[in-house]
Each structure stands twice: as C-alpha cells, then as structure tokens.
Amino acid sequence: MTWEDELRNLPIPDPPHELLARILASRAAGVRVVLPEATVASGRAQYLQYAAAIAVLVGFGWLALSTIKPSPVPHAGGPPIWSLDGMPLFPATVLGQEQLVRDVRPRYPLITTTAPSAVRAGQWTYEVRWITDGIFTSSRGRRTITRAASMHDGKPVWFMTESGYDTVLVDQASLRPLRYVRRMRRHLLIQEFGRDSVVEVFQGGDPPNERYFHGSAALPGLARSPLLVAWSPYSIDELVQALPLTRAWRGSVYSVNWLVYSDRVPVFTPVDLRVISTDRITVPAGTFDCWKLEVRDGFEKALIWVSKDRRWVVMRQRIWSDESGEWRIESLLVAVDTTPPAP
Amino acid sequence: MSAAGPSGGRGASVEAARAGSPEALAALYREHGPALFRLAYRLTGTREDAEDVVHDVFVGLPEALGRYEERGNLVGWLNRVTARVALMRLRSRNRRGEVALDAGGLGGAPPQDADRIALQSAVNALPDPLRVVLVLTEIEGYSHAEAAELLGISAGASRVRLNRAMRRLRKTLEDGR
Numbered sequence: 001m002t003w004e005d006e007l008r009n010l011p012i013p014d015p016p017h018e019l020l021a022r023i024l025a026s027r028a029a030g031v032r033v034v035l036p037e038a039t040v041a042s043g044r045a046q047y048l049q050y051a052a053a054i055a056v057l058v059g060f061g062w063l064a065l066s067t068i069k070p071s072p073v074p075h076a077g078g079p080p081i082w083s084l085d086g087m088p089l090f091p092a093t094v095l096g097q098e099q100l101v102r103d104v105r106p107r108y109p110l111i112t113t114t115a116p117s118a119v120r121a122g123q124w125t126y127e128v129r130w131i132t133d134g135i136f137t138s139s140r141g142r143r144t145i146t147r148a149a150s151m152h153d154g155k156p157v158w159f160m161t162e163s164g165y166d167t168v169l170v171d172q173a174s175l176r177p178l179r180y181v182r183r184m185r186r187h188l189l190i191q192e193f194g195r196d197s198v199v200e201v202f203q204g205g206d207p208p209n210e211r212y213f214h215g216s217a218a219l220p221g222l223a224r225s226p227l228l229v230a231w232s233p234y235s236i237d238e239l240v241q242a243l244p245l246t247r248a249w250r251g252s253v254y255s256v257n258w259l260v261y262s263d264r265v266p267v268f269t270p271v272d273l274r275v276i277s278t279d280r281i282t283v284p285a286g287t288f289d290c291w292k293l294e295v296r297d298g299f300e301k302a303l304i305w306v307s308k309d310r311r312w313v314v315m316r317q318r319i320w321s322d323e324s325g326e327w328r329i330e331s332l333l334v335a336v337d338t339t340p341p342a343p
Numbered sequence: 344m345s346a347a348g349p350s351g352g353r354g355a356s357v358e359a360a361r362a363g364s365p366e367a368l369a370a371l372y373r374e375h376g377p378a379l380f381r382l383a384y385r386l387t388g389t390r391e392d393a394e395d396v397v398h399d400v401f402v403g404l405p406e407a408l409g410r411y412e413e414r415g416n417l418v419g420w421l422n423r424v425t426a427r428v429a430l431m432r433l434r435s436r437n438r439r440g441e442v443a444l445d446a447g448g449l450g451g452a453p454p455q456d457a458d459r460i461a462l463q464s465a466v467n468a469l470p471d472p473l474r475v476v477l478v479l480t481e482i483e484g485y486s487h488a489e490a491a492e493l494l495g496i497s498a499g500a501s502r503v504r505l506n507r508a509m510r511r512l513r514k515t516l517e518d519g520r
Contacts, residue, residue: 006462007462007466007477007481007482008482010462010463010466011463012380012381012384012385013384013390014377014380015376015377015380015393015394015397016394019376019380019394019397019398020369020372020373020376022398023368023372023397023398023401023402024365024368024369026398026402027365027368027402027405028365031402032402032403032406033399033400033402033403034403034406034407035399035400035403035404035406035407035424035427035428036424036427036428036431107399
C-alpha cells in the first residue's frame with residue numbers, strides 16, 4: 001500500500017445523524033449563508049484578469065493622486081476599538097485590512113424568547129488585561145458598567161453607561177435600544193431607535209456641528225427580537241441575563257453599528273451565541289459555576305463565561321495570533337454592587 | 344478528482360433545491376453530504392468545524408445553486424465550494440489562534456493499528472498550510488493548479504508545500520520508530 005493509499009484510508013468519523021435536521025431547521029428559521037464562488041479561472045483568463053486589475057489600479061492611482069482631497073469625516077475620536085461586549089478589538093474592516101463582509105447572515109434562529117424581568121440593576125467592575133505569548137504584559141485598567149432603572153417617554157427603561165463613555169436607553173419590555181449617545185472629545189453621536197428604523201446624527205468639528213452626518217436605516221430581523229448596540233461595551237451583558245441558557249442553547253441577535261462608518265463596517269452584524277460547555281472559574285470577584293458561550297460577531301469570535309445562578313458575565317476572552325505571536329485579552333469581574341444605582 | 348456528470352434526476356433535484364424545496368435539499372445532502380463532510384474534516388481536522396462547514400454549505404446551497412451551471416460537474420463544484428468554506432474557517436481559526444478540542448487526534452474515529460495512528464498523528468501535527476495542500480492534492484486528487492487556485496498561491500508554491508509536508512511526515516514517522 002502506498003503512502004497516498006494509507007492517507008486516503010485514514011478513518012474519518014461519519015457526520016452526525018442530526019446534521020441534516022439542523023440544516024433544514026436553519027433554513028426554515030430563515031438562516032442564510034452566502035457561499036464563496038467556486039469557479040476556477042483558466043490560466044489565460046487569469047492573466048487577463050491580472051492585467052485588467054493592474055490597469056484599473058493604475059487608473060485609480062492616477063485619479064487618487066490628482067483628485068482626492070482629505071476625507072471630510074473626522075477621525076480623531078472616531079470609532080472606538082471597543083466592540084463585542086466590551087472586548088478591545090482591532091477592527092480589521094475599519095483598518096482596511098480585510099474585505100468588507102456585508103452578507104453575513106445569522107447562523108442560528110433569531111432570539112425571540114427572553115425573560116426581560118430577569119434583568120437586574122447594578123454595577124459591575126471588570127479588570128482588563130493583555131497577555132502576549134502567555135505572559136501577562138499589561139493591564140488595560142478597570143471599567144465599570146452601570147445599569148439603572150429609569151423612565152423614558154413614559155416607558156420603563158434601563159439606563160446603561162460604561163465608565164461615562166456612552167449611555168444607552170433600553171426598553172425593559174423588549175430589550176431593544178431606544179437611544180444611544182456616545183460623547184467623544186470633539187464629536188457626539190446620537191442614535192434614536194424606532195420600531196423598525198434607526199436615525200443617527202453624528203456631530204463633529206470645531207466648533208461643533210461644523211461638519212456632521214445624518215442618516216437612517218431600516219432595522220433588520222424581527223420587531224420582537226432584542227437588539228444590541230455594537231459599539232456599546234457590555235451591551236450583551238444585559239441580554240444574557242434574560243436568556244434561557246441551557247446546555248444546547250443557541251441563538252442570534254443583530255447588533256447595530258454606526259451609520260457614519262457604513263462604508264467600512266456593516267451597519268448591522270448578526271451576533272451568534274452558543275453555549276459550548278459549563279465551566280467553574282475563579283476571578284477576583286469569586287468562584288462561579290458558568291455557562292461558557294461562544295460569541296461570534298461576523299467572522300470574529302470571543303468567549304464569555306456567564307454565571308449560572310446570577311447571570312453575570314464573569315469573564316470574557318478574545319485570542320488572536322499570527323506568525324509573530326499570540327495575544328489574549330481578558331476581562332475579569334472584579335466587583336459587583338447590586339444595590340440599584342440612582343437613575 | 345472523481346467526477347460525475349449531472350444526470351436527469353440530479354438535474355431535477357438541483358432545480359428543486361434551487362427553488363427552495365427542503366426535500367430536494369435533503370436529497371442532495373444524502374447524496375453528497377457524507378463525502379463533503381469527509382473533505383471538510385480532512386481540511387479542518389476537527390469534527391466540530393467539519394459539521395459547521397457542511398451546515399453552512401447546505402444552508403447556503405439553494406441560493407448558491409443559482410451560480411452553478413448545469414453543464415458543469417456538480418460533485419466538483421460542491422467540493423470546491425466546501426473546500427473554500429473550510430479554508431475560510433481555517434484562516435479565521437488561525438487568526439484567532441484557536442486550538443480545536445479534538446485537534447490532538449481524529450476525534451471520534453475508531454482506534455486503528457499503530458502505524459495508522461502514527462500516520463494520523465503526523466498528519467495532524469503538520470502546520471495548516473502544509474496539511475491543506477497534502478489533503479487537497481494527495482487525498483482529494485486536486486491538481487496543483489486547482490489547489491493553488493483554491494489557496495490563493497501559485498502552483499509552484501503548492502508543489503513546494505507538498506514537498507515540505509511529505510518530508511515532515513517522513514521525518515515524524517521515522518523519528519517515531
């Protein structure tokens with residue numbers, strides 16, 4: 001028997017019996033996946049494509065040198081590097097390192113079953129640390145999120161803020177945001193959410209309002225599904241308190257990004273959550289029996305540990321690596337104050 | 344690569360799947376799913392990733408079939424789509440530095456004789472760029488030009504990677520004796 005034969009005969013497990021049922025259930029739930037092209041270009045066609053691409057690049061280069069002026073969109077204080085439940089992130093799409101992915105669909109059925117009454121007020125403090133190649137390298141300080149009960153337009157809402165960087169008002173009944181405000185050094189972003197649309201005003205410049213952006217977009221998904229605010233750190237913390245987590249639980253929810261950066265970051269990104277295991281972990285705030293969840297935001301992935309009894313996010317973790325090393329960013333629960341803070 | 348031309352029945356089920364028929368999609372899965380799972384498993388090295396790859400391929404298939412031309416080879420087309428999805432997943436996994444839970448062995452596979460276990464371990468120990476070329480060319484039967492096109496590298500680079508993969512395999516197996 002040759003090597004190739006031996007390689008081909010290596011045992012492979014069979015696909016699980018329930019895989020077809022999962023596929024059909026996903027289709028029935030409206031999940032869609034955009035598959036990559038599978039055409040193979042012929043050698044001659046490839047050369048023609050390369051030549052055409054070079055010609056286009058040269059043309060654009062010439063146009064850029066001769067016509068493009070500095071961008072009117074202010075960058076100072078621009079999109080924060082905090083995303084996906086408060087994990088610091090180098091948004092590759094923002095930096096132009098990767099092709100913008102616009103057609104990502106939810107992997108799981110949209111979340112429609114929640115227990116909004118399980119959400120509690122309080123203050124949660126996290127220590128953020130950066131670990132390179134397994135060696136603790138730096139602390140990124142502490143961040144405190146506050147959730148308080150309040151009223152807005154006659155509706156009970158959750159008022160949430162993270163170290164004063166931003167504020168979100170979330171409808172207590174539907175867990176959908178009503179208003180998001182982020183103050184930056186020289187800019188102010190306000191998103192107002194309706195039942196089926198979001199309107200955004202981005203004020204910038206010095207003096208303020210000299211340059212601004214105004215836009216709106218129809219909201220995706222179901223009107224009865226919760227919605228996350230993508231750039232609001234810890235936006236997901238509130239949602240997980242209301243989720244009926246079990247061993248095989250999975251569900252998706254849309255997060256809403258900034259419209260002003262829609263040319264670089266998709267406005268709506270499905271966030272796919274899946275319980276992958278249970279785990280007992282110890283953090284500065286204590287030892288907790290947790291659900292370990294995979295949180296997938298587009299093609300990026302993070303892990304969060306949610307305490308089974310309190311429903312607090314106890315730890316979150318994101319790992320990157322390339323040929324030069326590995327980086328792990330962790331956020332650990334340090335302290336909790338469940339005294340309802342003043343609105 | 345093995346090739347099978349579209350038959351009349353297959354053409355009908357492709358058409359029905361394209362129109363969104365769950366029964367036709369299930370029929371396509373029963374016919375091609377296990378082979379695509381094997382391809383995905385060989386490329387990703389884990390059962391979980393292979394499941395996700397096949398899940399994504401079949402969930403996206405009805406819409407993707409709009410791009411499939413009937414005169415083409417369905418098996419080859421499905422293989423290329425699956426390989427691309429698996430490679431995307433592999434790159435994404437590598438970017439995150441994720442280590443698969445069953446990466447240490449072919450999880451779930453029945454234990455075989457010592458030589459086979461050693462060969463499995465040696466294949467799994469190969470870096471992804473080398474293992475992928477090995478799987479595509481030596482196991483799946485892709486030409487270097489086809490593998491290179493899928494991987495976004497030159498055919499020469501594909502040959503070099505295969506050569507390195509084989510050398511590493513030999514060394515690992517010889518060291519293990």
